[in-house]
Amino acid sequence: MTSNLNERKLKIGLVQQAVASNDKHENWAKSAAKVRQLAQDGCECILLQELHSTLYFCQNEDVNAFDLAEPIPGEATAFFGALAKECNVVLVTSLFEKRAAGLYHNTAVVFDRSDEIAGMYRKMHIPDDPGFYEKFYFTPGDMGFEPIETSVGKLGVLVCWDQWYPEAARLMAMNGAEILFYPTAIGWDRNDTADEQQRQQGAWETIQRAHAVANSLPVVVANRVGFEASPDDADVGIEFWGHSFIAGPQGEILSMGSDSEETELSVELDLNRTENVKRIWPYFRDRRIDAYSDLNKRWGK
Template identity: 80%
Template sequence: MQNNKHILKVGLVQASVSSNDKHLNWQRSAEEVRLLAQQGVECILLQELHSTLYFCQEENVDTFDLAEPIPGEATAFFGSLAAECGVVLITSLFEKRASGLYHNTAVVFDKSTEIAGMYRKMHIPDDPGFYEKFYFTPGDLGFEPIKTSIGNLGVLVCWDQWYPEAARLMAMNGADILFYPTAIGWDERDSADEKQRQQGAWETIQRAHAVANSVPVVVANRVGFEASPISGDPGINFWGHSFVAGPQGEILAMASDAEEAQLIVDIDMTRTEDVKRIWPYFRDRRIDAYNEINKRWGS
């Protein structure tokens, strides 16, 4: 075991959203970021699409008006915030890349107004209440960690969190920590048992990514009920439950299912390196036998 500890203080924001007033929501996020920075947090994760309500509950062409160019007003705001607070800030924006071309994009700032890097969501769901394929083009930036002053950040977004391939490729490319800005919740028509199974699976798969890749995982989910604009649709009760897990999947902190929250965690990055030495998964991978993984289905 190594003697000199490298401690990284990370924070996340779990918030509810009640309107599409982007400027109001940005100011609310800024207040949370400032509070975390005042407590010595070095890296802060905001939840998925935190500028607005979760608009993917319906397919509506007018909703594209909510998208932001990158760079643009949103990145100018959050870049200035990161510079002011001296933090690494991970944001999540509805990106207008070009006319008719939109992405679900995470943007990272490294204590500066300059963009340190971006990640465009790769896996795009299309389910009742989550009609994201209508809005988002799949990402084309690959699974490349974003280099910052505190390390290499493996940023993935929501539906990406269910795919071990995404976590593995980020880790293989040098990610020190995995971050998942998220917007997931319950359909109120489901039974209580089904709700718990869904949430349990969501937590388990991400803790498994921590274990399989020997890296900490930081997850920020939104919280609270958001009504559907579709008549008769039950809306989504976002289940919060944001958490930070260590490199063996151990829970270091967890927020509630129903309340807004901030989490602050000291992550021992030296221990992360020790875990990789004790459990050498990357040493023992049979890369000569994995060609079939590139197929849609096996034989």
């Protein structure tokens, strides 16, 4: 069953990129070339991966890594704002934000066909695991789960570890997000068996496709790719597993990258189909909000 709706199409793209050094200008130029290609191919909205300016510095705890952080506004936002304006696209970027001395965030910044910042999101869920020592670097976000209004719709931007939390996706959807975006940096520990690595990657894909299903929204995920050595010689480093993907509102995979190669993905989304799915599968109508108060507790009985 479908409804008669005015046609709403949106060509969306993402960049899956390897990072070889902390030369941010070189990395920005590489990202910009890929954004220009996607824009030339007709993409109106483009997602870059998490912390794309530099190597993933959270593999260890080092106070000198705070030198990599950028103020907002600053040089990074000036560069990517100019790029969004040049290419006439909505651009979702990811930055290591220096808010103040001793106060840093993992922050997504969105530009809407302009060098002006359309909106920001500060990563809410911060991991602290071997090789991912993010609590040392990032203060949890304080901007809530508010979609960012753009010329292509309301974008629900979340960041990496947020992708494991159905509450984050749900709140973005409840606040009007039309598409969910996840800039990401996740990979394999080389000490894990091949079977364990595949289970982890499969779980990562499944949970995000589930957010698409549970909220009847497309999901766009840009993950970095390639091996990055740890600054600590005793550690094995991280093999970022790529597999960036775009899924439709029933979790169906529309496009997916490899686990080892840089790539750009693009898909034309049918936003009418998103609305039709919501009409046929009215999950929000049937939510028992009168019975969910315990979700505000850390644990049950």
